[in-house]
Amino acid sequence: MTTNPTTLSPAAERAAALDAADPLARFRDRFVQHPDVVSYLDGNSLGRPVAATRERLSGLVETTWAGRLIRAWDETWMDEPTRLGDTIGRLAIGAAPGQTVVADSTSVLLYKLVRAALDARPDRREIVADTENFPTDRFILEGVAAETGRTIRWIEPDPAAGVSVDEVRATAGPDTALVLLSHVAFKSGYIADMAAITAVAHEAGALVLWDLCHSVGSIDVRLDQTGADLAVGCTYKYLNGGPGAPAFAYVAERLHDTIRQPIQGWLGTADPFAMTEAYAPSPGIRQLISGTPPIVGMQPMQDMLALIEEAGGERSGTTGIAAIRRKSLALTDFVIDYADEHLARFGVRVISPRDPAVRGSHVTLEHPDFRRLTAALWERGVIPDFRPPQGMRIGLSPLSTSFAEVALGLDVLAELLERDATTADG
Numbered sequence: 001m002t003t004n005p006t007t008l009s010p011a012a013e014r015a016a017a018l019d020a021a022d023p024l025a026r027f028r029d030r031f032v033q034h035p036d037v038v039s040y041l042d043g044n045s046l047g048r049p050v051a052a053t054r055e056r057l058s059g060l061v062e063t064t065w066a067g068r069l070i071r072a073w074d075e076t077w078m079d080e081p082t083r084l085g086d087t088i089g090r091l092a093i094g095a096a097p098g099q100t101v102v103a104d105s106t107s108v109l110l111y112k113l114v115r116a117a118l119d120a121r122p123d124r125r126e127i128v129a130d131t132e133n134f135p136t137d138r139f140i141l142e143g144v145a146a147e148t149g150r151t152i153r154w155i156e157p158d159p160a161a162g163v164s165v166d167e168v169r170a171t172a173g174p175d176t177a178l179v180l181l182s183h184v185a186f187k188s189g190y191i192a193d194m195a196a197i198t199a200v201a202h203e204a205g206a207l208v209l210w211d212l213c214h215s216v217g218s219i220d221v222r223l224d225q226t227g228a229d230l231a232v233g234c235t236y237k238y239l240n241g242g243p244g245a246p247a248f249a250y251v252a253e254r255l256h257d258t259i260r261q262p263i264q265g266w267l268g269t270a271d272p273f274a275m276t277e278a279y280a281p282s283p284g285i286r287q288l289i290s291g292t293p294p295i296v297g298m299q300p301m302q303d304m305l306a307l308i309e310e311a312g313g314e315r316s317g318t319t320g321i322a323a324i325r326r327k328s329l330a331l332t333d334f335v336i337d338y339a340d341e342h343l344a345r346f347g348v349r350v351i352s353p354r355d356p357a358v359r360g361s362h363v364t365l366e367h368p369d370f371r372r373l374t375a376a377l378w379e380r381g382v383i384p385d386f387r388p389p390q391g392m393r394i395g396l397s398p399l400s401t402s403f404a405e406v407a408l409g410l411d412v413l414a415e416l417l418e419r420d421a422t423t424a425d426g
């Protein structure tokens with residue numbers, strides 16, 4: 001195995017052919033590259049910056065902020081959370097306008113929606129969730145359960161797969177108020193069956209809240225079509241919103257009159273500047289806002305959303321998610337094939353689904369030495385991430401990732417494993 005650029009490894013040769021045939025290859029140049037990073041394999045954790053974001057941010061400072069100052073609230077900023085929410089809805093999560101808003105972090109929006117859902121089912125005492133969900137989802141849920149005297153019924157799914165329809169059917173019942181699940185599992189990358197699970201939860205009379213952090217921007221999510229009730233998702237992964245970018249929340253329109261969120265702030269009221277005595281929630285999705293919208297943090301994701309739209313082709317208004325999903329599958333296939341051909345002999349195992357229909361945009365590999373090897377890769381400018389106990393996540397953000405950089409990164413990993421094996425033999 002070699003990373004010498006003059007003699008391509010077999011994987012690098014295959015990658016070059018795939019890049020040459022990739023209809024989305026040209027998008028990679030639209031992201032800011034850095035010479036220290038030779039292979040970025042963690043777009044599912046923090047997306048790369050879009051180059052246009054430089055101009056957008058300086059435009060905000062020089063023109064809107066400096067020039068319009070407080071007037072910009074009335075002119076554009078006040079509606080930015082719902083305008084941006086509608087764009088995310090249209091391009092990335094299959095939500096008609098008026099149901100999505102950008103505000104707060106994923107954790108805070110989870111809190112608001114969990115509380116709101118429980119209040120909407122006051123006679124039901126149980127929440128259904130799974131032990132493999134991301135820590136913040138489990139922690140928020142435990143906090144709200146303690147606060148409201150509810151019981152959590154935990155599903156313990158196969159960690160290499162994810163929560164199945166049958167598991168939800170067996171756990172949700174007449175006392176279930178809410179089912180909270182991740183659409184794409186953060187460890188394995190397994191895609192839960194949103195439509196079937198939502199239907200099963202509804203049969204039990206429960207609401208469903210989907211965490212879309214690992215789906216939005218990489219998978220064709222259809223919230224309206226699947227009948228989902230509630231959703232949250234972060235924007236710093238596949239929407240390239242930057243570190244700490246605010247999250248979004250979705251509430252299906254049919255619930256707008258029944259859902260009440262618990263953090264009653266002035267900017268979620270119908271007329272904030274009336275400075276009224278009593279809280280009167282804004283009609284529609286705006287009610288989810290509590291305080292001043294994070295306008296600065298809402299800028300970078302707009303450039304990625306524009307690229308997602310552009311990836312859809314010439315017709316404006318279309319979304320590029322279908323094309324992005326096709327490339328995502330080609331990238332994850334590439335990683336799985338590589339692992340089988342070049343890494344399995346060192347004891348590396350693929351724990352993500354092999355079935356493309358239920359595989360998200362990252363592949364998790366396991367090996368007992370991956371904590372140490374992830375650190376060694378980072379030193380070489382190859383950046384995956386490590387998830388305990390022994391998982392290396394290879395996150396593949398389709399518009400910013402070339403097959404060549406994936407091959408290069410994996411070749412370095414194979415080289416490190418080979419070196420360890422040789423040292424051990426010797």
Ligand SMILES: Cc1ncc(COP(=O)(O)O)c(C=O)c1O
Pocket residue numbers: 105106107108134136137182186211213214234247
């Ligand atoms: C599934 C999931 N939910 C939530 C979060 C994070 O929540 P927050 O944006 O509040 O940090 C992550 C972060 O990686 C995640 O993967």
